[in-house]
Amino acid sequence: MTEEKNQKYQITIGIECHVQLNTKTKLFSEVDNDARGKEPNSCVSPVDYALPGMLPRLNGEAVKTAIRAGAAMRAKINPMSRFDRKHYFYPDSPKGYQITQFYHPIIGEGSIILPSGKKIRIEHAHLEGDAGKLSHFDTYSLVDLNRVDTPLLEIVSMPDISSAEEARDYCKELWRSMIYANVTNGDLYNGNMRFDVNISLKKPEDKKLGTRAEIKNLNSFRSIERAVLYEYERQSKILDSGEKVVQETRGWSDATGKTTSQRSKEEAQDYRYMPEPDLPPLNLAKDFIDAEYSKCPKLPNDYRTEFKDIIPSDTLEILLDYPELVKVLSEINVANKPIGYISNLFASVLLAEENQSLLNDQLPTSAQLTELAEMKEKKELSSTSAKEVFVKLFEPKHASKSPRELAKELNLIQENDTGALEKIVDDVLANPATKKAQEDYKAGQEKVLGFLVGQVMKESKGKANPGAVSEILKNKLK
Amino acid sequence: MKIADSSTSAVSLVESSLKRIEETKDYNIFTYVDKNRALKKAKEIDEKIKRGETVGRLAGVPFALKANFLSKGRPADASAKILTEFISPIDSTTTEKLEAEGAICVGCVNLDAFAHGSSTENSYYGPTSNAFDKTRVAGGSSGGSAVAVALGCVEFATGSDTGGSIRQPAAFNGVFGIKPTYGTISRYGVVAMASSLDVIGFFTKAAEDLDILMSITAGQDPKDQTTLPDFYGKNDTPLNKKKIGFIKEFMESSALNPEIKASLESKLNEAKENGYEIVELSMPTLEYALAAYYIIQPAEVASNLSRYDGVRYGFRSSNVKSLDDLFANTRDEGFMRENKRRIMIGNFVLSSGFYDAYFLKAAKVRTLIIDEFNKAFESVDAILSPVSPNLAFKIGEKTSDPVLMYLEDVMSVPVNLAGIPAVAFPTGKSKDGLPLGLQLLGPRRSDKNLIKLAGKLA
Numbered sequence: 050m051t052e053e054k055n056q057k058y059q060i061t062i063g064i065e066c067h068v069q070l071n072t073k074t075k076l077f078s079e080v081d082n083d084a085r086g087k088e089p090n091s092c093v094s095p096v097d098y099a100l101p102g103m104l105p106r107l108n109g110e111a112v113k114t115a116i117r118a119g120a121a122m123r124a125k126i127n128p129m130s131r132f133d134r135k136h137y138f139y140p141d142s143p144k145g146y147q148i149t150q151f152y153h154p155i156i157g158e159g160s161i162i163l164p165s166g167k168k169i170r171i172e173h174a175h176l177e178g179d180a181g182k183l184s185h186f187d188t189y190s191l192v193d194l195n196r197v198d199t200p201l202l203e204i205v206s207m208p209d210i211s212s213a214e215e216a217r218d219y220c221k222e223l224w225r226s227m228i229y230a231n232v233t234n235g236d237l238y239n240g241n242m243r244f245d246v247n248i249s250l251k252k253p254e255d256k257k258l259g260t261r262a263e264i265k266n267l268n269s270f271r272s273i274e275r276a277v278l279y280e281y282e283r284q285s286k287i288l289d290s291g292e293k294v295v296q297e298t299r300g301w302s303d304a305t306g307k308t309t310s311q312r313s314k315e316e317a318q319d320y321r322y323m324p325e326p327d328l329p330p331l332n333l334a335k336d337f338i339d340a341e342y343s344k345c346p347k348l349p350n351d352y353r354t355e356f357k358d359i360i361p362s363d364t365l366e367i368l369l370d371y372p373e374l375v376k377v378l379s380e381i382n383v384a385n386k387p388i389g390y391i392s393n394l395f396a397s398v399l400l401a402e403e404n405q406s407l408l409n410d411q412l413p414t415s416a417q418l419t420e421l422a423e424m425k426e427k428k429e430l431s432s433t434s435a436k437e438v439f440v441k442l443f444e445p446k447h448a449s450k451s452p453r454e455l456a457k458e459l460n461l462i463q464e465n466d467t468g469a470l471e472k473i474v475d476d477v478l479a480n481p482a483t484k485k486a487q488e489d490y491k492a493g494q495e496k497v498l499g500f501l502v503g504q505v506m507k508e509s510k511g512k513a514n515p516g517a518v519s520e521i522l523k524n525k526l527k
Numbered sequence: 528m529k530i531a532d533s534s535t536s537a538v539s540l541v542e543s544s545l546k547r548i549e550e551t552k553d554y555n556i557f558t559y560v561d562k563n564r565a566l567k568k569a570k571e572i573d574e575k576i577k578r579g580e581t582v583g584r585l586a587g588v589p590f591a592l593k594a595n596f597l598s599k600g601r602p603a604d605a606s607a608k609i610l611t612e613f614i615s616p617i618d619s620t621t622t623e624k625l626e627a628e629g630a631i632c633v634g635c636v637n638l639d640a641f642a643h644g645s646s647t648e649n650s651y652y653g654p655t656s657n658a659f660d661k662t663r664v665a666g667g668s669s670g671g672s673a674v675a676v677a678l679g680c681v682e683f684a685t686g687s688d689t690g691g692s693i694r695q696p697a698a699f700n701g702v703f704g705i706k707p708t709y710g711t712i713s714r715y716g717v718v719a720m721a722s723s724l725d726v727i728g729f730f731t732k733a734a735e736d737l738d739i740l741m742s743i744t745a746g747q748d749p750k751d752q753t754t755l756p757d758f759y760g761k762n763d764t765p766l767n768k769k770k771i772g773f774i775k776e777f778m779e780s781s782a783l784n785p786e787i788k789a790s791l792e793s794k795l796n797e798a799k800e801n802g803y804e805i806v807e808l809s810m811p812t813l814e815y816a817l818a819a820y821y822i823i824q825p826a827e828v829a830s831n832l833s834r835y836d837g838v839r840y841g842f843r844s845s846n847v848k849s850l851d852d853l854f855a856n857t858r859d860e861g862f863m864r865e866n867k868r869r870i871m872i873g874n875f876v877l878s879s880g881f882y883d884a885y886f887l888k889a890a891k892v893r894t895l896i897i898d899e900f901n902k903a904f905e906s907v908d909a910i911l912s913p914v915s916p917n918l919a920f921k922i923g924e925k926t927s928d929p930v931l932m933y934l935e936d937v938m939s940v941p942v943n944l945a946g947i948p949a950v951a952f953p954t955g956k957s958k959d960g961l962p963l964g965l966q967l968l969g970p971r972r973s974d975k976n977l978i979k980l981a982g983k984l985a
Contacts, residue, residue, distance in 0.1 A: 104714065138833070
């Protein structure tokens with residue numbers, strides 16, 4: 050699969066991604082768009098509920114957010130777009146149609162550049178309202194309309210993706226771009242971004258693409274990769290046996306690791322698209338577009354360039370999943386301070402399994418982090434102590450302290466003063482309990498030095514710099 | 528309009544309205560009478576008058592709501608079974624504005640279910656009778672509104688006009704009716720029929736009253752993004768050419784009732800005597816207006832009626848074993864025959880493979896019609912036209928032939944397709960004593976001046 054040339058079939062993948070926008074209110078009404086932790090059907094206006102005579106009113110913030118998303122894909126923003134109705138009956142769709150942009154989308158051609166450098170073209174992206182949620186029980190189903198008309202941006206890629214890894218990388222890079230552009234909360238587990246993956250196979254010599262299957266509603270990068278691998282196997286078996294792949298919608302199960310048929314093309318619905326007569330065309334002035342476009346912050350690729358020779362790329366790729374971390378590193382970097390140590394702290398301490406919960410707390414400021422790095426550099430803090438100060442800085446009660454203040458409070462500042470250290474060493478050597486060790490060392494047992502260093506550390510209550518102590522000891526025991 | 532003041536109490540105005548409603552019960556005008564609430568509000572207004580407080584421009588004026596207007600705490604069933612038991616939790620913008628000026632809603636009046644029809648015979652509550660002949664139709668779809676005003680039950684009534692639903696019943700019952708420029712009055716809270724054609728308007732006994740109602744209800748509404756920026760009363764579209772046109776193709780139509788034709792000719796002569804130049808206009812595209820209308824309108828109807836699925840409110844079939852049953856049986860039992868016909872046509876013209884041939888083609892015809900009107904209004908101030916080719920017909924006369932019924936709309940729908948304003952006004956009686964009426968068509972945004980001109984011609 051990874052070695053394309055060894056494959057019997059070439060795989061062609063196009064991906065549609067639904068991004069829930071993090072606007073304050075819904076796409077067509079003024080109720081709260083953030084239903085997290087709220088009662089079912091408590092974020093529903095008469096418009097969302099589709100009472101008779103209710104009319105949609107387009108949320109300007111959603112339009113601005115969409116433009117920012119377009120900027121994150123380096124895409125063209127169409128000065129004229131409009132809305133259409135897509136009809137289907139289902140209890141999750143109160144109006145009996147979804148308001149979408151079928152004929153004239155707001156975002157035109159753009160692209161996403163993968164970490165590998167490969168460019169995946171974006172065909173278009175359009176605004177539309179989300180559907181509600183159904184919960185099915187034995188003899189009944191419940192409808193929750195909180196999610197109805199949450200603004201969605203559907204991003205449609207060109208079929209430029211040609212492997213499972215690329216599919217995963219594309220989705221991940223798109224997810225990161227949307228988060229950096231502050232377009233979505235990006236919570237994949239709760240469906241903030243959902244991916245539909247279209248997959249077809251063809252022989253390398255064939256000009257025409259094969260028949261595709263669409264795997265609906267994937268919401269983790271791992272499931273995207275696994276689903277593509279599974280589909281490759283499934284479709285190639287069909288083609289090997291001389292049969293034809295059926296154009297259909299398939300669902301993925303993480304549990305079974307398989308895709309299963311949901312609906313074939315013949316059963317596909319006729320959505321009877323129609324221009325939305327309740328919303329006038331959306332005409333955007335160039336100044337308006339430019340103003341919003343320029344609000345798109347730095348994207349992952351900008352940071353890759355910025356940190357190219359500073360942070361190893363495998364570390365950086367991990368850090369890029371956390372925009373806050375990358376932003377603070379950039380702040381420090383821009384101020385011409387070193388970030389090597391801090392990026393290591395992030396990758397090795399903060400992102401370690403046991404510390405992940407810290408990510409929910411306020412991140413230390415660039416000033417705090419810079420001071421911490423300097424203290425470590427000057428050996429005022431041992432590497433263990435620096436980590437301890439770093440972790441403690443996340444605690445609300447310590448958050449406003451400088452690392453020096455905190456280190457003093459915790460009694461962690463390392464003793465580097467040779468005079469003071471020599472006195473402690475002398476005390477330790479004068480102690481009869483160390484006599485035997487001193488003799489052993491002089492007799493050539495060098496590893497005993499560690500014991501003596503430990504005694505000095507103990508005496509200094511951990512504040513002595515062990516390197517310095519060992520030098521002094523070596524001199525005195527010559 | 529009689530307005531409550533220190534000499535006429537609001538209570539007396541409402542009481543006489545309620546009395547008249549009772550007397551005209553057998554015309555089947557009102558689907559809901561809100562007696563207690565109306566009297567309570569009248570008392571409040573009278574007390575305010577006593578205390579010398581301001582009471583609004585329509586203080587104590589009893590009015591009727593076409594039953595497709597939402598008003599808080601009142602049923603808003605659009606005379607459709609599928610919306611029975613639906614009590615509105617909110618006010619339409621128009622209801623709110625009228626009540627804020629002291630107008631008192633005495634009840635809701637009959638219409639063709641979901642405003643689908645030209646006779647009020649398609650109502651779940653049965654037909655409303657014509658004000659001048661109980662065996663004849665009220666016209667439609669706002670039949671209840673027109674008859675309520677004609678018989679003096681109320682001073683004015685609200686209406687909605689998608690293809691003639693205000694103007695034709697106004698003409699059939701000898702009252703004034705306005706179909707404003709598209710987007711003048713908010714559609715928020717009015718059960719949608721065909722969104723790109725629907726407008727809100729009024730029935731009154733005098734042209735000046737239309738002007739008062741328009742000045743109160745016109746204006747941009749953030750809840751309806753198709754409303755135009757405020758223009759009513761700004762007089763930016765003067766009608767000062769002193770030229771009135773008539774449409775040759777309508778005048779020469781063999782379908783046109785001779786008495787209506789004679790009335791049109793005599794009004795044109797009157798205008799001429801009053802110094803207007805009369806201009807014959809040829810508008811050949813209007814021949815395709817009805818066909819285009821009966822594609823665009825059912826398409827939007829089918830879409831707008833999708834929300835009535837039995838899941839959230841209104842009628843729900845009790846014969847339900849599956850989700851499909853819930854949708855299909857609720858809609859089968861809840862919609863009238865005419866509703867279903869329009870849903871079928873609408874879904875057909877929107878279906879994949881037919882969209883370009885029907886809906887898109889009709890949209891192009893619509894653009895041509897707009898152009899043709901624009902051109903006409905370069906040479907005339909307004910166009911005088913029949914509202915419909917016929918006088919009020921017998922109840923049951925056209926119910927078996929939908930195409931015959933649709934032809935009723937042939938002279939009214941071009942106005943909706945073009946989005947221009949039109950005022951229907953009474954011009955006398957036929958030899959059988961039935962009202963005659965005409966409509967005056969003007970350029971977009973000329974509503975105020977058009978009402979004035981119609982008042983002069985009437």
